[in-house]
Amino acid sequence: xxxxxxxxxxxxxxxxxxxxxxxxxxxxxxxxxxxxxxxxxxxxxxxxxxxxxxxxxxxxxxxxxxxxxxxxxxxxxxxxxxxxxxxxxxxxxxxxxxxxxxxxxxxxxxxxxxxxxxxxxxxxxxxxxxxxxxxxxxxxxxxxxxxxxxxxxxxxxxxxxxxxxxxxxxxxxxxxxxxxxxxxxxxxxxxxxxxxxxxxxxxxxxxxxxxxxxxxxxxxxxxxxxxxxxxxxxxxxxxxxxxxxxxxxxxxxxxxxxxxxxxxxxxxxxxxxxxxxxxxxxxxxxxxxxxxxxxxxxxxxxxxxxxxxxxxxxxxxx
Amino acid sequence: xxxxxxxxxxxxxxxxxxxxxxxxxxxxxxxxxxxxxxxxxxxxxxxxxxxxxxxxxxxxxxxxxxxxxxxxxxxxxxxxxxxx
Numbered sequence: 001x002x003x004x005x006x007x008x009x010x011x012x013x014x015x016x017x018x019x020x021x022x023x024x025x026x027x028x029x030x031x032x033x034x035x036x037x038x039x040x041x042x043x044x045x046x047x048x049x050x051x052x053x054x055x056x057x058x059x060x061x062x063x064x065x066x067x068x069x070x071x072x073x074x075x076x077x078x079x080x081x082x083x084x085x086x087x088x089x090x091x092x093x094x095x096x097x098x099x100x101x102x103x104x105x106x107x108x109x110x111x112x113x114x115x116x117x118x119x120x121x122x123x124x125x126x127x128x129x130x131x132x133x134x135x136x137x138x139x140x141x142x143x144x145x146x147x148x149x150x151x152x153x154x155x156x157x158x159x160x161x162x163x164x165x166x167x168x169x170x171x172x173x174x175x176x177x178x179x180x181x182x183x184x185x186x187x188x189x190x191x192x193x194x195x196x197x198x199x200x201x202x203x204x205x206x207x208x209x210x211x212x213x214x215x216x217x218x219x220x221x222x223x224x225x226x227x228x229x230x231x232x233x234x235x236x237x238x239x240x241x242x243x244x245x246x247x248x249x250x251x252x253x254x255x256x257x258x259x260x261x262x263x264x265x266x267x268x269x270x271x272x273x274x275x276x277x278x279x280x281x282x283x284x285x286x287x288x289x290x291x292x293x294x295x296x297x298x299x300x301x302x303x304x305x306x307x308x309x310x311x312x313x314x315x316x317x318x
Numbered sequence: 319x320x321x322x323x324x325x326x327x328x329x330x331x332x333x334x335x336x337x338x339x340x341x342x343x344x345x346x347x348x349x350x351x352x353x354x355x356x357x358x359x360x361x362x363x364x365x366x367x368x369x370x371x372x373x374x375x376x377x378x379x380x381x382x383x384x385x386x387x388x389x390x391x392x393x394x395x396x397x398x399x400x401x402x
Contacts (some may be wrong), residue, residue: 253387
């Protein structure tokens with residue numbers, strides 16, 4: 001599962017790095033000049049001299065900045081696998097880090113739970129993970145999917161922890177938010193879409209699944225059936241596509257907007273060019289960082305909850 | 319004259335993006351404000367399910383914010399396309 005998520009996200013990340021296919025990088029690059037203007041309340045000339053570039057902290061890049069120096073990643077097109085550019089970029093590296101972290105944490109907690117058996121709860125850090133896993137399973141997955149929900153619980157739990165760790169890694173100093181890349185969230189949404197449709201096919205069978213696309217209510221007069229099918233089918237199809245797209249954009253925009261806001265507030269210090277006013281922006285930035293922490297948890301929870309709701313809706317569509 | 323017209327067109331476009339962002343915020347503010355008001359009202363009527371109401375309110379506010387962000391992304395794209 002992790003391998004699939006990482007591979008898909010890396011693929012989409014690689015494809016995006018390959019060319020300006022993603023909307024946001026192109027828009028963001030063009031928007032650098034206006035971002036300066038947006039960040040400064042006044043004194044455009046001042047911050048153009050200082051040249052404080054907000055966007056390079058948010059966008060994907062081919063170098064990882066660390067306290068000691070800069071790690072330069074391979075150039076574009078160096079790692080070609082089967083004709084696809086798979087060179088790691090900053091977000092791909094952090095994606096791999098997130099996957100590794102999720103694996104270590106969850107497998108470790110599961111091992112601890114198995115070792116303590118039925119005597120009691122695991123102690124220490126595994127207890128926290130168990131509390132969160134049980135919360136997701138009992139408050140998010142089971143109420144929304146109902147019976148048969150246990151088979152989807154591992155996917156939802158993994159999704160939640162993956163998004164959570166990715167969001168939190170972006171809040172660390174010198175960290176980058178992998179989920180702040182539209183390709184990554186699109187990959188997660190694609191996987192969720194596949195999961196939802198497979199769940200629907202499994203629960204409803206082929207005929208029932210077609211019934212969710214060509215929606216015909218019971219007891220409709222025979223004459224109206226073709227009209228209903230003609231009108232409702234595009235609506236249902238669009239509904240199926242739009243929901244994962246909304247998931248992707250929601251997560252991406254939440255993560256990126258938070259970072260843009262904090263960077264814009266901190267860049268006020270550079271705009272004024274003096275440390276005397278540094279207190280105001282720093283206090284505001286700290287408050288916004290707390291909000292970002294909350295948003296990191298909330299968005300992971302919302303993504304997991306919406307995927308469970310969609311699975312529940314399609315599994316109980318009859 | 320041509321340069322002034324082009325500059326005016328760019329300025330008008332950016333003005334549109336800015337106004338759009340503001341209007342989005344009005345919509346989001348109204349939506350989340352309504353949720354806040356009704357949620358606190360409900361909590362006052364029935365304090366024992368205040369926890370459930372609070373959770374529901376946070377989830378609904380996040381969903382509205384999601385819609386806000388779609389529009390915000392469009393504004394970003396607009397602004398990028400204009401200055402690009």
